[in-house]
Amino acid sequence: TSISLVRIFCLQFCKLFSEMQVLFLCDANNVKPLDGVKILDLTRVLAGPFATMNLGDLGAEVIKVERPGVGDDTRAWGPPFAGTESVYFLSVNRNKKSIAINMKDSKGTKLIRELAAVSDVFVENYVPGKLAEMGLGYEDIKKIAPHIVYCSITGYGQTGPMVQRGGYDSIAAAVSGLMHITGHEDGEPVRPGVAMTDLATGLYTYGAIMAGLLQRYKTGKGLHIDCNLLSSQVACLTHVAANYLNCKIEAKRWGTAHGSIVPYQAFKTKDGYIVVGAGNDQQFVTVCKILNLPEVSKDSRYKTNTLRVQNRRELIDILSNRFSEKATIEWLQLFEGSGVPYGPINNIQQVFSDPQVLHNGLVMEMNHPTAGRIAVPGPGVRYSGFAVSHPKPPPLVGQHTVEILKDMLGYDDDAIEELLRTGAVAQHEVR
Numbered sequence: 001t002s003i004s005l006v007r008i009f010c011l012q013f014c015k016l017f018s019e020m021q022v023l024f025l026c027d028a029n030n031v032k033p034l035d036g037v038k039i040l041d042l043t044r045v046l047a048g049p050f051a052t053m054n055l056g057d058l059g060a061e062v063i064k065v066e067r068p069g070v071g072d073d074t075r076a077w078g079p080p081f082a083g084t085e086s087v088y089f090l091s092v093n094r095n096k097k098s099i100a101i102n103m104k105d106s107k108g109t110k111l112i113r114e115l116a117a118v119s120d121v122f123v124e125n126y127v128p129g130k131l132a133e134m135g136l137g138y139e140d141i142k143k144i145a146p147h148i149v150y151c152s153i154t155g156y157g158q159t160g161p162m163v164q165r166g167g168y169d170s171i172a173a174a175v176s177g178l179m180h181i182t183g184h185e186d187g188e189p190v191r192p193g194v195a196m197t198d199l200a201t202g203l204y205t206y207g208a209i210m211a212g213l214l215q216r217y218k219t220g221k222g223l224h225i226d227c228n229l230l231s232s233q234v235a236c237l238t239h240v241a242a243n244y245l246n247c248k249i250e251a252k253r254w255g256t257a258h259g260s261i262v263p264y265q266a267f268k269t270k271d272g273y274i275v276v277g278a279g280n281d282q283q284f285v286t287v288c289k290i291l292n293l294p295e296v297s298k299d300s301r302y303k304t305n306t307l308r309v310q311n312r313r314e315l316i317d318i319l320s321n322r323f324s325e326k327a328t329i330e331w332l333q334l335f336e337g338s339g340v341p342y343g344p345i346n347n348i349q350q351v352f353s354d355p356q357v358l359h360n361g362l363v364m365e366m367n368h369p370t371a372g373r374i375a376v377p378g379p380g381v382r383y384s385g386f387a388v389s390h391p392k393p394p395p396l397v398g399q400h401t402v403e404i405l406k407d408m409l410g411y412d413d414d415a416i417e418e419l420l421r422t423g424a425v426a427q428h429e430v431r
Contacts, residue, residue: 032059032386037213038408040115041065041096042124042131044072046169046195047229048153049092050202052123055209056095057379057388063115063404064093064395068100068426071397082371085394091376093394094366099405100398100426107424109134114409117145121209125153128163138224149212151225153205158226169195172229181240183253190253201232262308262315263287266345267323273345274323274331281305283340290334291322368393398428 037060041052049064049072056062066072077088099115102108113136116122122141124131131137138150152158155167170191173179178197183190205227212225234241239260243249256275257265263284264277278284281304288297296302296318301311308315323331328344335342344350351357364378371393379388405411405425419425 030386032388034058034060037061037121038119039063039121039123039209040112040119042112042122042126043153044125045074046092046198047201047205047227048123048125049074050199051153051205051209052096053092053094054202054206054379055121057391060121062096063119063400063408064096064098065103065112065115066098066100066397068102068398068423071098071100075397082368082374085368085371090368090371090374090394094364094376094391096392096395097400097404098395098398098428099401100428101401102424102426103134103136105422105424107419107422109136111405111409111419111425112136113141113144115404116141116148118408119145120147120149120213122148122150123153123205123209124151127166128152128154128158142222142224146222147216147220148222149209149216149225150222151205151209151212151227153201154226154228156230157228162230167229169198169229172233173197176230176233177237177240177251178233181237181251181253184255185253185257187253187255197229197233200236201227201229204232204235257312257316260309261305262312263319265316267320269323269328269331270326272328274328274335275343275345276335277341278305279341284308286338286340287319290338290340291319293318293322364391366391366393369396369399396428398426401425401427 034055037055039052039055039060039062041048041062041064043049043052052060052062052064064072070076072089072093074089074092075086078086080087082090101111103112116136122145124136129137132140138152141148141150154163155165155172156162170179173191173196174189176197179189179191182192205225208225208227212223216222240251243259244251252259255265258277261277261279264279266273266275276287278287284302284305285297288294296315300307302308302315326334332342332344346354352363361382362378362380363375365373365375368374374393378391382388402416405416405419411419416425420427
């Protein structure tokens with residue numbers, strides 16, 4: 001309606017004015033790169049929420065749209081739970097506000113359109129065509145928000161023979177070949193211990209949205225971004241894909257080893273494992289010196305990496321026998337300062353006791369309204385110009401519904417009460 005459009009125009013003007021105030025009044029050292037950027041987040045599960053969480057770490061205001069009552073699918077994924085909250089959900093949803101909207105209600109879809117008009121980025125992970133049926137596809141949103149950076153995350157892309165299939169990490173990891181190359185050399189295909197296909201897609205999405213914002217800065221126009229699990233994982237096959245594309249070499253599973261570098265793998269010690277990688281001939285000589293195997297480094301069969309790859313089995317047998325003679329800590333001490341890459345295989349308790357992990361500040365703690373004090377892994381990047389700190393805890397379903405309707409859309413109390421009464425939206429009351 002014309003009244004809605006006028007209200008949205010006024011809110012956009014106020015938003016621009018407030019952003020200018022932020023730039024003038026804030027200490028430059030406290031400004032994050034995405035301060036003032038509003039992201040309307042309709043994604044669920046992992047790839048999308050991981051991307052928007054990383055954007056939130058950089059200062060973006062992330063508005064997470066959830067179904068009233070149940071919310072994001074991962075809220076039910078457990079155990080474990082922290083209180084009643086899924087730890088899975090808590091791990092990828094910090095620095096977000098939650099608005100609970102019934103998108104099956106026409107008043108709900110109207111709210112989505114109004115929120116899109118005052119947002120910079122629209123992120124969704126529905127099956128292609130689903131949001132267009134609701135009047136929320138890219139072409140629909142573009143008409144009311146030509147500035148919008150609209151990012152779609154799917155299993156397989158926006159077009160093609162597989163677009164209507166649902167996309168989950170394990171299926172995309174299988175179809176993309178990742179499972180084919182993961183696992184013991186003579187064993188079954190294995191799913192990686194975390195959802196690497198989802199996480200890779202989340203990182204691609206994160207970078208693509210940043211690129212979209214820069215493109216808009218240059219052209220003044222928004223655009224549509226197509227991210228998908230299959231393309232992300234195939235792109236990450238790198239040298240394995242290139243081996244096939246250029247040499248028609250079919251990939252195989254190598255366990256902890258590497259198809260093109262020897263030695264580069266885990267070795268069993270007296271009490272655990274150590275991973276050692278000799279990326280060049282000098283490093284191999286150093287490994288042999290540490291293992292007190294000088295004759296091996298002089299053996300003509302192992303002089304170059306190409307020869308070591310060709311004679312892998314004999315060499316690995318020799319090295320494995322020697323590594324089995326000492327405890328892991330002894331080998332770690334012998335390799336210290338050698339210049340050869342090495343490290344133990346840590347369990348998760350050991351990871352978060354590791355002095356370098358502690359030094360890098362990779363744990364973020366925050367107070368959650370129902371779960372109490374929680375800790376999650378923080379971003380893996382640090383910046384000299386600002387700190388990624390003081391995170392906001394993951395929200396409850398609809399925790400910020402009324403706040404968002406008032407502050408972003410200018411709704412008055414009566415209008416909000418009507419939306420709540422009819423079930424178009426829901427507000428979670430924190431006790």
